[in-house]
Amino acid sequence: MSIKSFLPFALCLSVLLFSGSGFSFEQEMLQRAYDTISPALCVLTFTQETTDPRSGEQIRQNGFAVALNVSAEGLLLTNGHLQRDNVQSFNFRVTFRIDGKEQSYPAVLLKKPDDLNVSLLRLQSETPLTLPYVRFSTDAGLSLGEPVAILGIMGETLDFNRAIQEDRIISVLDAPRSTYCLGGQLKMGFVTGPVINRRGQVVGVTGFDLAVAEGGEFFSRSGVPLVYQASLFEKHIASPPDQTQESVEAEEAWLGVFTQPLKEEFARYWNIPEAGGLIVSTVIPDSPAAAVGIVPGDIIRAFDGHPIRAIHDRDVLAFTQMVKEKAPGSEVEITLLRNGEDLALTATLGHRPRAAQDADEYEDEHLGMVVREITRDLRILLNLGEEVQGVIVRRVVSGSAAQAARIQPGLIIMSMNSATIRDLDDYKEAAQFFKQDKPDEITLFVRAGAQTGFLRLRPRW
């Protein structure tokens, strides 16, 4: 099959002609996989603005990543690192190389699926598109030691040439989801590259992991390259998420506990005959868990009819996922072990708090800073009581009035002159008033860490 043959019509790319025996790929197989799949491999260029969380300093740079097209109309998978806190990516442009000719399209980033470190992009075009794309074999798994081929793109100095490399599965992970570890190093242009087995099936994409914990977001990157199995993002391809710009209220459920697994020695300590379960270590105040009377030390043995037998730290994530997938507002039965006695409770799940990275922001150009709403998860992470109301400084412009007044990122603004600032709307209203009133100076009542104080600011009108 030559590349020309699929040009006039959209072609679902798969190789399907491999001989399928032996312990590695033959040269001919690699060539065939390369010829067939690489037209769906695109160069994604973008501009990225990274904010140093301490200094507020911003660095802008251009970057490139590999994007893999998965639909004829242009839906692409790419590196999830594009979407993280403190990073703003924009100016997305996707370039296909078909039959040696380049075709370039603008693209928009979609809301990131929070169970996968993969980002999704949609191409923008006035006319309907029929582009080469790959179709995944969602039911094909990989085995330990199995050889795989990975497609990628070389850097700009090598003219973004498409490339293929061989690797091997060195570990098969079952939890929190089916993922595979690769033995080799993943060059930069191979992240989110398609992974092909010896039968020619595209079984997944490469990536680096991220972990999301109940109640907040924690990144734990092992540094080991992974293969995300295609079944993990099947649903995201079938019904792509909305555009990222519209920050949507999370529709996931929330219980409001942090847990740790009931390991064997913990079971021994509490004289529990059988290990497995989740020890409640933290209960968030005013959460559904607090409302139903769950306290630290309770051991969750069943949730909504499912027995909980968590032994390993990673099992906590599976529980988080289980809670998330329930509908907010639904009632679930929770079986607890408290002081050796079984106890059944019915909790009404709440809405999962919005993550800080989705919080609304406001750029105050006159004062030279960006402030954001204090989201529930920031409140939890910064250990702020409900009595602390205000907005939190996210960024301070170098040389600005805010910087001159020693304002630093992380500072919480609680009042401006006589106006009490409880949230971002209060801030915007005050900013609007100052814009007309143009006072020579503004006195802020702020909180830094556990201490409050006053700051005087001279705005530049």
Next chain:
Amino acid sequence: MMPHTHVPLSVRLRHGFSYLLLLSAVVLAGGCASLSGNTQDRVLAARNRVAPALVHIRPVKEVFVSGKRTEVLTVGSGFIISADGYIVTNEHVAGESSEVWCILSDNTEHEARVVGVDPYTDVAVLKIEADRPFPYVRWGDSDAIEAGQMVLAMGSPHGLARSVSLGIISVRDRYLENASGMSSPYNNWIQTDAAINPGNSGGPLVNLKGDVVGINARMLSGAENLGFAIPANIARQVVTQIIDHGSVRRSALGLVFQEMTSKTDDPSARGVVIADVAPLSASYEAGVRPGDILIRLGNRPMHARHEEELPAVRKAVADLPVGEPVTLVLERGGEEMSFSVVTEEESAYKGRNAEFSEWGFTLVELTPDLARRAQLPGHTGVLVSGCLPGGLAASSGLTPGDIILKLDDTPVASLSDFMNLYKSVQENRKALTMLFVQKGALTRFVLIDQTNSKSSILDREVLDHVD
């Protein structure tokens, strides 16, 4: 009055323990002395007056690093203030030491007793004994000093005893904010360009009359000739209290003060801004709130337009009798209001440390200040200050910064609580101990399993090799 500046002093202040010796050849061209004969004589006289009372101090300090208690030998300076052998030095020189050796100008060596320390002002008093009177220094009046006036710094920079350097007073009332965990809430500092190096700590800053006007205690690392001394008048009060009572007792109102310029440019505005009121403090209960302006404390008018006037306000509060009511006259929204508040005793500056070698970790007492920063309701818990790598505590998941709230089901209110509980765990050779700890904003259970502790493995290995 010095000009007020908004530039933050975000530089690192270091006290001088380490004494790395870097020698570089300095060639002296002859005949460049620009001091007039008269001044030269005065420098000589001042030096000669203090030198006999100068002390080279070698404390053995107890330090808690990486979950272990160790002892380190350090070097500092000091000076004798009485014929019966009282010596003044810095708290950071003589505090937390297991022994303190003093070498006098006649090269005799004496082991000193630590009479008392005051971390808030970084002052310590030692006592040595002998059957003869000691030479001693005369205190000068630090309120009478002027910027530009010549001074000598004397002591043991980098361990080099009997050193003298000459300079002037650069600023007489430098305000230093908390830096590297060292605060000096009750005093400003004398800034001098007389060379001060690590090891000068505790040594005298001397005027040309040969009187001690300050105790050298800080230097700016990475800068040149920016040294700082505790004013003699502040130090003397502290020294007297330490000699009389063994420690310094201060009052507290739970208030944090800020200079008036933080709220207004109006030079006629009197008072001092209340920036923060500690929750649950007597002031809070009485109704004092951040933003109030304190204009009178008892009968004394209070005023701090610039930050260097704040230490005097804080000292006025500290000097009130502990446990007695005082009237605060505040201004709120243009109106004067009075509040009667009973003073509390100022809490310890830092907590005691302790090592728990079987588990391989160290704890430090939680001061109210630390408890507040950790947002702990009430002042319970003890802070994990270090975990020995490979030790039981570290391998069980305890990390520095954790706050232990409970051992098994017993709340841990203080370090001595924990020590007692730990002692009974060790005496009963208890296999499993559950700690309930606060890690940042979260709480977590940490199980210590002594059955597989390293020491028992070691014992077995030792036994295996005994034939």
